[in-house]
Amino acid sequence: MTKQIYCGKKAIGGGAPITVQSMTNVDSHDEEALLRQIGELAAVGCDIVRIAIPDMEAARTLGRVRRKTEMPLVADIHFDHRLAIAAIENGADKIRINPGNIGSREKVRQVVEAAKAHQIPIRVGVNSGSLEKDILEKNGGVTAEGLAESALRSLALIEDMDFDDLAVSLKSSDVRMNCQAHRIVAAKTTHPIHIGITEAGTVQRGKVKSAVGIGALLMEGIGDTLRVSLTADPVEEVRYGIQILEAAGLRYPKVNLISCPTCGRTKVDLQGLAEEAERRLADADIRHGLTVAIMGCAVNGPGEAREADYGIAGGQGKGVIFAKGQLLLTVPEEELIDQLMKVMEEHERIIR
Structure with a gap:
């Protein structure tokens, strides 16, 4: 069994019910649009919502949104550690970073210290499009072993900073590769695992890939929270994520x-x-x-x-x-x- 962390009031891992996540696709500076879409996601059963934070104004908008909704909010940050810190200070319930593109070890440490001070978890996210150069060279390209190594390396980096409130995700659009990478990581860590198939595609194709990829992992007992990634309205992601859990016998439908x-x-x-x-x-x-x-x-x-x-x-x-x-x-x-x-x-x- 994995460890348990909390995103707001939602437990992830440790035997808690598997949560369904989605991500807003409206302008991250538009408070009204964000609140409207969060409401739509909540109405269909979404448990956790992620918001992209591309700049400081988006981080400040997150703070205003945080005060007006009870939905657990995850701030999604790439490249700039200062945005991660700003999002934490503006009330994010969890942040998602890829340590490999955040910058130096010291910059990652600053993010970790902020998360520690505010007692929120960090989701370490890696995907097939952002693997480190040395891992690509060693494996001759993107492989399941490389994805797993990148994820475990990032976890170890933050664990060495005396921080254990972590979740991990590693995603590929290749279903078989994705499943194999998760099996490797699940055998080597007890941190909660966020599962999904990245860039799954349009509604029709993306649902099939997600059903196979996510469903296979769930049936093996891998996965504590999930997102179905579709080129579509995020509401469809939530509906289909819930349907996958129901089909796997992990949620009971009405x-x-x-x-x-x-x-x-x-x-x-x-x-x-x-x-x-x-x-x-x-x-x-x-x-x-x-x-x-x-x-x-x-x-x-x-x-x-x-x-x-x-x-x-x-x-x-x-x-x-x-x-x-x-x-x-x-x-x-x-x-x-x-x-x-x-x-x-x-x-x-x-x-x-």
Whole structure:
């Protein structure tokens, strides 16, 4: 098990629930835009938000934002140690630096001393595009071993400054390389690990790469916090990060919706029914943790989904509604979702 650190009031590592992060993509000088986007991220379940700090004015803006939101905030700094110190002094709950581009050992020490004085953690972040020259030369380019070595070297640098409140991230857009690098580091450190696939791409491609890369690590027990990196609205990053945790069994969804693939036996608009059910269930006032099945075949549906709390199985322009494999009623296709919701709401009121 990894050590535990805190970003604001959010625990990371040490057996704490895995947190989902994202990063603002509005102007870091625009207080109103930052607060609006942080609110949007909070609304979909984001646990921690990172903000780029490119200059001193952005650091001061961070301070104003910090006073107006309860969201844990991470300041992302590159190249200038003075920006890291300013962000800390303006209330950052954690900072993200790459010691390799911050500058001399003394400059890194100044950042560490500031973090120590304000009792906040440092995330050491390295990625495939910023490896040290000697590591690149030794490995003949970017490799998993090189990524791991860079991360462990940076951790050791700060540990030698008598500072242990650390998290580490090492990211590559190469999924296989990324996973192997994390395995190496996880075996050699107990610091919490921030996982993700950097530069994953557009929504469609980025989701696939992130599902494979992040999911593989989670299933191996690696990862204490995560970010899905997409060329998209950060809200999508959070939604998909939560879905990955749910698929890995590390978070329980409000409703576990299962639906079968279509086949030649399907005589109803199964895709439309499943999508409508998903929309309706997202806003329904029902018990958390239910499993609902949307099945296409009236013959096999209840059997295939007998463990579902509730469900429907389509037939020829009609379908059955069932609970725990038991048939309740048969209704026309156009009434299936309405009747399903009615049955669930009535039964759940009785259960409550």
